[in-house]
Amino acid sequence: MGIILKYILKNIAEKKFRTFLIVISVTCSAALFFASSAIAGTMTVMYGNQMRMQTGEAALLIYTNEQSPSSFFRIAPDRVEGVALTAGEISMGGIYTVPRNGGEGAAAETTQLYLRGFQLEELEVMNPVIFREKAVGRPFAGNHVILSQLFADQHGFQTGDQIQLEISGAQRRLTVWGIARPTGLFRDSPQSETRTAVIPLDYAASLTGTRGSVSTAYVVLEDGADITTVQEMLQSHYPRHDVRPPFSEADLSGMLEMIVVPFFLMTAMVLFISVFIIYSTFKVITVERLPVIGTFRSIGATRKTTDGVLLGESLAYGVLGGILGNLAGIGILYAMTAILANDPWSGSMDVAMQFGPEHLVRAFFLAVGVAVVSSWIPIARVSKIPIKELVLNLVDSHRSPRRWKSLAAVLLLAAGVALPRLAPYAMAMPASLLGLAATNTGVVMAVPLLTRIFLLVFGPLYGLLFGNEGLLAVKNLRDNKNILNNITLLTIGITVLLMINTISYSVGVEVLNAYKDWQFDIMVSINGADRSTEQALRAVPGVAATYAAREEWGEVRVTSHDYPMRYLQGIDPVNYRDYIAFRPLDGADGDELMARLSEGRYIIPAGMMQKALELQVGDMLTLEMPTGPRQYEVIGFYDSLMMNGSNAIIHQQYFRSDMNRSYVDTYFVRVDEGADDAAVLAAINSKFRRRGVWGQTNRMMEEMNTESNNQFFVILKGFSLLAMAIGVFGVFNNYVISFMERRRSLAIMKSVGMSRRQVIKMIFAEAITGGCIAGVTGVVGSILMLLGIPAFMDAAGIPIGVHFVGTFFLAAIIGGILIAVLASISPALKNARMNIVEAIKYE
């Protein structure tokens, strides 16, 4: 046993580049698998931490809803079992006017403050404040304020200073009681314009005239208390209020699944390349070891022993790759997390990786599995060779091309294209994945056939381009398994890279198109908006027209189909289409649909919902609304990507009554022709700042969305580049192996008069051809796979169309040629200088 182990280790140590290649393939597969499987948990924790910054130790929040009699409520005095603390809060807006230093004519610069009223003792339990400095010997009461370090440093405040704020239209002078470090409530994003400040709860209540009441209560549980039981008990105490956890981990995980699926898809691609590299390398290893295996067998070793030697080698690669893969995986997870932590929508988050031993063990076993399974077929093939053939070296490793492979390739490609299209929506995800796998396998199996076709079509041109050396290159390329392996590796790499780049580009185009659908310039929300608000808004200089949008961004459950709809709009059919493009599906007439919408409880779901719920015109949808379940009849469908197509529109009249929503959520604003939308937004902000206003221009939102998508795709591109890198390593290795095997053939050619220049010319002609074929098959493969992507993305809840880019394809072909040429430089030069006699004389 010791000898066999020694032999395995010696084999591994002898072929350093080959060992490196296999280990790096296994390592990458394990690392990406580890990172992909741990990213959802990590992001859940990070988003959780982000939310906990605001809610601290509170496990439940109590807040008002549409059924609550007032925006404020009293905290019930009864002790509820399991509750350690119920901390109340009253919040409001404040404006700080920065003292002018630009002379009389300069515009007053203001900063918004988010004033949160708490009892400091309660806050210390729920979400402790870490002070940089604070007043000594004076209780936090009356007109005191705790400022954030960011704000204090920006405006030069210290403890004991006076600060004048405009609160609810009145000027108030407050005393700075302390400066808080940027943690918890005070962790304001430097990019955000609003700063948090804390005032005593009683002072906040005196400002709102609601002494004894709060607008939100934070519930901290006792150790060991059951959250569900406490939630039920509290709900019974506050029947007309919402009692909920600050966020649902289940909802968050569900949302993150959308991110995780593409990562796993890329991991699968890398895995596929690794399997191919290990399989093809082990084919070489087993052929190389035939004489030794013959010797072992001839002196009494069983098949099991010789299989064990080879499997032991692959196991060693797997173990090494598994260990390194886990280490690299932690690094990749950190990098992915750090990139995703800078979410333009949620603000930047602290990086906190979340993984456990199960992640490490799973990745380790995947590594071992990949190495052993990929090497099994070549090992099993050698195992079947009779001992006599092994000993007498009668094994012919040449296998003539098999026709069934070409046929299977064509069938797989057809299945890959058809499966995602023909499968019912419920089966779309597995069918798409199966389709992608079939296409990928089909492309790999079709490489020899495509190479033959390519050579048949373009072969004659080689004589013109490269002379007789070109013709020889074409002859060498036919059924040369090493060159075919190179083409295959490059094909997979190029396919993956093209796929990711095209999808990323397509998402960009779709985002752009989605924002093009918004035919308004500014979206603005104003607190307590009513009819008069809209009049005032229209009076802002530069505002041409406005539309009052009523929308529900939270989940509206379609109970009839057990479906969580993520966005519902109550529209005004008369002018809705002036602000948002409306494209009816299935040839329906837009005017008719709009006219019918006014006639009753009718609904127009987006196309994605139509597919997901298999809806037809005339179907009834039961929506779970604040006023109870309401039945809406489907009158048509429309093309919309809002909330990834999980949305529908109804008439605003029914939205208002059924959603019990009297106020306007958002205004869509169109600015005068030639007016600067950012300047108009600034004017709106200025006009409504006392009431609290949030607004963004269409352009700003588009930029943020693009930035957010780019962060996601930068990781996916990283994955695809890694896949390509492994492929390139594989190609370099294959070229070295290929020339080792062809050394004798090249020596023969040299013996009959081939010069060094001719050797180099022929090898480069081969490389250019191989790279070109890989580029073309990679392009074909990626197009075929991309054809299946819309169905996959639909199924993953990200409905996008695919936009092909010609330059990507051209770059792929050029890239393929470059890689092949670069990989062949060293072997070409070495072979041109080889000793003919040494290479030719010995078998």
Place this chain on the structure above:
Amino acid sequence: MTPMIETEKLYKTYQLGEVAVEVLKDINLTIHQGEFVTIMGPSGSGKSTLLYLVGGLDQPTAGTIRLGGTLLSGLSDKEQSIMRRRQVGFVFQFYNLVPNLTVEDNILLPLLLDGKKVKPHRERLENIMETVELSDRKDHTPRELSGGQQQRVAIARALMNDPEVILADEPTGNLDSRTTEEVMLLLSKINREQGKTIVQVSHSVETAAYGNRIIQVKDGKVWDENEGND
């Protein structure tokens, strides 16, 4: 008679680790045009090395080689390559055919390397294939042929560019007696009918009998030359 191959004070030394092994020592010989010479000697005597030096596949440590009057040591890699494809045809013991090329492609190899078009030489190709009796096997690959057939492909390849000299390194060393006879008769016929100078390396007295001169090499030196049976 015109000298075709001349060697003068030819030495070849190989470095095996720290030990220098003198394979050929002071070889002086002349082979004339149209001769069929067999170089014989025990294993390791240096006979194959002598053949490779004469064919320009290897470089001597010292001394000169002239082929058709041209000094080989004065030629560049390109000129030596041209010499190998135009003036010399090699036949090896293990045939040395390119496995992924067909019989026809293997035979055409020297022509293609010489940058020539196949079309004008089609008739010559067919004549050669007829001579070696392989016309019906032109689209086969070497692994689909027997040893004798492969060696005939190698001979056909050696003839393709109509060289003046054919150098054969144990051309029948890997063949059975019946095929050996076929191959030797073919070489003999080529020597007689086409006037090619043939130099073969062999262990066998029977195959040497097909030629008209035997050169015995032992311990890196020519120690005996005699006329064979003609």
